[in-house]
Amino acid sequence: MAVETKAAEGERERQGGIGIPSRPSPFRIPSPAGRSSAAAAVEMDPEAVRRSLEPTAFAREVAGSATHLYDTFSLSGVRIDGVEHGRLLCSFLVTPRIASPAGYLLSGVTATLADQLGSGVFFCSGILTSGVSLELGLSYLDVASIGEEIEVEGKLLRAGKSVGVVSVDFRKKKTGKLIAQARHTKYLAVSSKL
Template identity: 35%
Template sequence: MEKARQFLEKGAASNGADRVSRITFPPHRAHQESSFYEYFILRGVRVDRVQPGSISFSFRVPPRLTDGEGNLARGATASLIDELGAAVINQGSQPMDVSVDMSISYISAAKMNDELEITSRRLGQVGRYFGTNVLIRNKTTGEVVAEGRHSLFRAPATASKM
């Protein structure tokens, strides 16, 4: 354990981690503003079309969301599916939806600066349980990059105790 601690301490001094550890973010006010995470993932996403049960988005793959090979990182793809799948069932004043399950098929790579078309569809609802489908395509080639099925649960609104 001591060797691991020493290794990490040496690595931290050489790669600037000490500066990163001093970065501070103000506390997030839930339901009032976007979190750092949402801002980081969704910055650059544009809404193209809104129809009942469906939203289409455009997104150019930024360098911050790519892996070492310049492809859209799989974690970034999963985050986009999570956020944009929730967007199609968002009802503003309702409590936040909680992701229950996601199943993602990664079909092809999207490169840095590729323009993507993302379509989020509401599949259905049973009680407070919702299903969505998110399809990500390369806008230029039409090739499917990924497809995700996303299940969400909406917590019941709680009465104020005041």
């Protein structure tokens, strides 16, 4: 687990960061044929994916501290471990703040992460704008207890002209056992032809 210094933590808070420590990506693959090198650079850059998951200054100004608090809370502690075209690999530790009184990972946290990290998969696939979620389906297969490390893998299944689908799998890092599986369908914001 990455350790963040007090100075780095203070700087992150001043910039409105979400607590994802910087870490070099182990994934580097060439972009698919037909994509420009600029688009390939955006979709493969872990920093660009991190920035896409951070709350925007506009959202913080318009919605006030509630949006910032939500975004900070929901993604705090999530580490981006790998980025490649159509795939995003993250991990996090189950802590008491995201666990039920019984000590298990809350299902709402899993759903929130599936939604937000699923959107990150579209971004690292070169789809720089997306609209609302059309459907988010989750199957909960096992529990994760406080102290367990969870690995999250998001994969692009399909990106059409106006709708895209990703899968998001949650696994126990130690055993590889699947604890939840999500399928996230999003409207892909199509720019106006006017």
